[in-house]
Amino acid sequence: MPLFGKKGKATTDPTRLFYASDIHGSQPTFRKFLNAAKFYDVDSLVFGGDLMGKLLIPLVRDARGTWRARLQGQNHHLTSPEQLAEFTKNLETLGFYWQEMDPEEYGQYEGNQEKIDGLFDVLARQRLAEWVELAEERLAGTQVTCYLCGGNDDTDEVLKALEDVPQDRVVNCENRVVPLDDEHVMATVGYSTPTPWDTPRERTDEEIAVVIEDLVRDVEDPSRCVFNFHVPPLDSTLDTCLKLDASDWPPTPVIENGQPVYYGAGAQAVTDALERYQPTVGLHGHIHESRGATRFGRTPAFNPGSEYGEGVLRGLIVAVRGGEVVGHQFTSG
Amino acid sequence: MAEAAAPQVFTRRASGLVRVMSPYSAFIYNILTMGVIFPWTYIWAPAAFQGSNLTLGILFAFLFELPIALAYAWLATALPRSGGDYVFQSRVFGGGFGFTVVFAFFVVWILQWVALSGWLLAALGIAPTFLGLGATTGSQFFTDIGTWAASANGIIIISVANALIALVLLVTGFRNYVRFQYVMWYAILISFAVVLVLFLTTDPGSAQGKLDVFAGKVDGVSNFYATARAAALDAGVSFNPPFWLWGTLLVAPIAWTSLQWATYSVEQGGEIKNAHVFRNQLFIIVGSLAATAGMLILLSLAMQKGIGEEGILVASSGYYLGNGSALIGGGYMFPNLIAMGLTASPLIVAIIGVGFILNSFQIVCNCYIGTTRIMVAQGLDGLLPEWFSRVHPKWKTPVNAHLAYFLGALPVIWGFNKVGEWTRWTLGVTFANGAVMVLSALAAALLPYRAAKVYEASPGARYKLGNLPMVTVFGILGFVLGGFMVVSFFFVPELGLAYSSDALPWYIVAGTAAVGLIVYWIMRTTKAQKGIKVEYAFAEIPPE
Numbered sequence: 001m002p003l004f005g006k007k008g009k010a011t012t013d014p015t016r017l018f019y020a021s022d023i024h025g026s027q028p029t030f031r032k033f034l035n036a037a038k039f040y041d042v043d044s045l046v047f048g049g050d051l052m053g054k055l056l057i058p059l060v061r062d063a064r065g066t067w068r069a070r071l072q073g074q075n076h077h078l079t080s081p082e083q084l085a086e087f088t089k090n091l092e093t094l095g096f097y098w099q100e101m102d103p104e105e106y107g108q109y110e111g112n113q114e115k116i117d118g119l120f121d122v123l124a125r126q127r128l129a130e131w132v133e134l135a136e137e138r139l140a141g142t143q144v145t146c147y148l149c150g151g152n153d154d155t156d157e158v159l160k161a162l163e164d165v166p167q168d169r170v171v172n173c174e175n176r177v178v179p180l181d182d183e184h185v186m187a188t189v190g191y192s193t194p195t196p197w198d199t200p201r202e203r204t205d206e207e208i209a210v211v212i213e214d215l216v217r218d219v220e221d222p223s224r225c226v227f228n229f230h231v232p233p234l235d236s237t238l239d240t241c242l243k244l245d246a247s248d249w250p251p252t253p254v255i256e257n258g259q260p261v262y263y264g265a266g267a268q269a270v271t272d273a274l275e276r277y278q279p280t281v282g283l284h285g286h287i288h289e290s291r292g293a294t295r296f297g298r299t300p301a302f303n304p305g306s307e308y309g310e311g312v313l314r315g316l317i318v319a320v321r322g323g324e325v326v327g328h329q330f331t332s333g
Numbered sequence: 334m335a336e337a338a339a340p341q342v343f344t345r346r347a348s349g350l351v352r353v354m355s356p357y358s359a360f361i362y363n364i365l366t367m368g369v370i371f372p373w374t375y376i377w378a379p380a381a382f383q384g385s386n387l388t389l390g391i392l393f394a395f396l397f398e399l400p401i402a403l404a405y406a407w408l409a410t411a412l413p414r415s416g417g418d419y420v421f422q423s424r425v426f427g428g429g430f431g432f433t434v435v436f437a438f439f440v441v442w443i444l445q446w447v448a449l450s451g452w453l454l455a456a457l458g459i460a461p462t463f464l465g466l467g468a469t470t471g472s473q474f475f476t477d478i479g480t481w482a483a484s485a486n487g488i489i490i491i492s493v494a495n496a497l498i499a500l501v502l503l504v505t506g507f508r509n510y511v512r513f514q515y516v517m518w519y520a521i522l523i524s525f526a527v528v529l530v531l532f533l534t535t536d537p538g539s540a541q542g543k544l545d546v547f548a549g550k551v552d553g554v555s556n557f558y559a560t561a562r563a564a565a566l567d568a569g570v571s572f573n574p575p576f577w578l579w580g581t582l583l584v585a586p587i588a589w590t591s592l593q594w595a596t597y598s599v600e601q602g603g604e605i606k607n608a609h610v611f612r613n614q615l616f617i618i619v620g621s622l623a624a625t626a627g628m629l630i631l632l633s634l635a636m637q638k639g640i641g642e643e644g645i646l647v648a649s650s651g652y653y654l655g656n657g658s659a660l661i662g663g664g665y666m667f668p669n670l671i672a673m674g675l676t677a678s679p680l681i682v683a684i685i686g687v688g689f690i691l692n693s694f695q696i697v698c699n700c701y702i703g704t705t706r707i708m709v710a711q712g713l714d715g716l717l718p719e720w721f722s723r724v725h726p727k728w729k730t731p732v733n734a735h736l737a738y739f740l741g742a743l744p745v746i747w748g749f750n751k752v753g754e755w756t757r758w759t760l761g762v763t764f765a766n767g768a769v770m771v772l773s774a775l776a777a778a779l780l781p782y783r784a785a786k787v788y789e790a791s792p793g794a795r796y797k798l799g800n801l802p803m804v805t806v807f808g809i810l811g812f813v814l815g816g817f818m819v820v821s822f823f824f825v826p827e828l829g830l831a832y833s834s835d836a837l838p839w840y841i842v843a844g845t846a847a848v849g850l851i852v853y854w855i856m857r858t859t860k861a862q863k864g865i866k867v868e869y870a871f872a873e874i875p876p877e
Binding site: 014035235240311332 | 508
């Protein structure tokens with residue numbers, strides 16, 4: 001794999017990155033992500049974390065050879081393989097996993113969260129491995145590199161899939177500094193600060209600061225480094241979401257004086273790093289509803305948001321040259 | 334035989350997305366935006382289309398708007414994002430078209446509504462309230478305030494204060510507005526109910542006497558009603574016209590200037606809780622439309638009971654035919670002013686007045702809320718400078734967009750109240766706003782074909798009429814029926830642009846569209862020089 005690629009490209013041309021995050025298992029959204037390279041004519045695809053889906057739909061076979069399932073509050077009775085195929089296609093658009101099982105098998109899972117989590121990991125790892133293979137297939141013969149990493153919602157077990165298959169165009173950039181072009185590198189951190197959802201890869205602000213310091217220590221010129229940090233900077237407008245009460249499951253909005261309370265759910269460690277190192281750009285995700293742009297000194301920081309559930313790929317094209325962002329464009333495809 | 338229970342969904346611990354504005358809040362927002370309390374229909378239509386049936390005209394407007402509202406429900410669930418109309422149209426028609434139409438015909442033209450809401454606050458809220466209080470208490474101080482509020486300088490000062498207070502309320506946190514909206518909602522409902530009761534508990538004969546007394550106290554005139562009626566007759570009012578079906582149909586576009594705003598909540602679709610749920614959008618958009626249409630019809634029937642067709646025509650002649658004898662305290666005889674004339678109680682006057690003042694204030698708030706969301710969406714898409722899309726880190730609101738809109742409104746407020754020709758120049762406002770909604774209905778019709786993946790993933794995709802998507806059916810119906818109303822603004826002199834003797838208002842409409850196109854071209858060119866194509870903001874990537 002050409003780590004310092006872009007052969008034949010004039011040195012004055014900016015390097016164009018396409019960034020997206022939080023696609024949570026959605027098949028069409030990931031396929032769009034791969035096609036974004038050609039569609040937007042970019043040099044690299046950068047993913048910002050949260051690859052795994054959140055729901056698993058059991059398709060329970062009965063004695064008559066039909067299937068029962070529940071989706072979005074509605075019961076579904078699928079009586080033919082064609083109906084099953086259409087249903088599962090819809091599930092994959094929504095980013096959900098599915099598993100056919102008989103009633104006895106379903107009974108073993110029901111109420112057994114450990115067993116359910118195990119099944120999630122198996123299916124998510126399988127899907128991620130398929131995605132890596134698909135990326136290699138789609139990007140074969142191009143100079144485009146696809147950088148993948150996990151987010152707070154992804155388990156370490158599932159992220160092993162990033163190393164499961166031989167890779168040429170795909171780079172596992174998780175917790176690494178990788179070259180982007182002749183003059184820029186990218187540092188990636190997939191952790192988030194603690195959330196009300198108690199997700200698999202949460203770290204305290206202090207722990208995230210240590211991870212960032214360890215990574216950036218080896219970067220020769222931080223001003224020519226892209227920070228691909230899943231969690232946005234604290235109180236930056238890229239991290240605004242509803243405050244939730246974690247004592248309920250699922251967490252419920254905190255209401256004060258009859259109104260929901262908003263707060264910044266980002267990381268102070270990221271704010272500090274952006275202010276201190278003044279990198280080329282900060283790319284962030286995690287808070288789906290907080291699409292926007294802001295600035296830390298000379299450094300612009302972005303969160304393109306996410307609408308994976310509608311099959312929409314929200315993203316950002318960033319053109320970088322000489323350690324500066326020379327142009328950017330939010331996308332919604 | 335009962336079916337076996339379906340298996341439950343398996344979940345794991347993963348983060349989720351929650352939105353803020355409840356569907357009920359959005360429902361209220363739409364009703365308040367439609368401005369039930371000061372619809373133009375009652376003072377515009379009766380004299381403009383003599384022989385029309387006001388109640389039936391409002392019903393037609395409801396029926397014409399219904400497919401548009403349904404089409405919007407599909408759009409709002411398929412694309413539940415802030416910036417609504419801009420998002421829909423840019424997605425379906427492309428960025429250049431979507432930006433130009435929504436920027437020119439909404440963002441620019443709604444500046445006129447900021448000025449108008451200030452005028453409503455002054456002329457329909459503060460002036461009649463204080464004139465009414467002056468008349469019922471005998472206080473000259475109240476009367477002087479009312480008279481000042483109706484003067485040009487008074488209206489300008491009140492309008493600027495109105496826009497400034499709304500700016501401060503909205504930029505310091507959207508939650509402040511949502512909280513205050515409930516105060517406005519209940520005050521307006523009470524005010525509206527009081528107006529209804531006053532009309533329903535009187536009859537035309539006694540109403541005329543009460544209006545004589547009221548106008549006598551306010552303006553020092555005698556025999557107000559008889560004088561106003563005679564002047565209306567001279568101005569061309571026929572007090573016993575035969576029923577006119579075509580005229581009744583043409584009442585619909587006027588009533589539509591209120592009812593068309595049933596869809597306005599889509600501009601903040603990204604902030605509405607469960608905005609992608611079909612029944613929520615039906616409740617918010619179609620529900621608010623039905624509720625408001627019902628209220629307007631009720632008010633129409635109550636006015637007929639209280640002051641009769643004749644009284645409605647006299648009131649309307651003051652606005653449409655310029656009958657100066659049919660003004661009270663210099664103000665048009667809107668339903669609230671008439672209702673104040675029907676009571677001798679300062680408390681009732683105050684209750685009505687507070688409702689009108691708050692609804693006027695709400696109008697300027699929704700001007701900001703809708704247009705700033707559009708500007709933020711356009712800023713994020715790179716079609717306006719990024720400055721517009723910036724959100725304040727503490728208040729979490731788009732402060733810059735609000736500030737820009739306030740500054741943009743100042744010259745419009747001045748022109749609206751100081752430039753005699755302003756109203757004629759801006760006759761295109763009804764056309765421009767209506768055109769956005771009709772084009773969004775067309776966008777809905779084309780959604781399954783122009784943004785297939787978005788449509789297929791939406792909850793409305795399962796509803797079909799034969800092989801035709803229901804959204805296409807409603808979109809086409811809405812486009813045709815809404816198109817009738819928009820075209821009537823173009824060609825019917827009583828309704829808008831054709832009222833002018835020259836083409837200047839048409840050029841102004843075309844000029845705003847040209848401004849939109851120029852802004853688009855500048856932003857597109859600037860971005861292209863940096864290696865970025867703004868078209869990428871709207872293009873749907875094929876997954877395969």
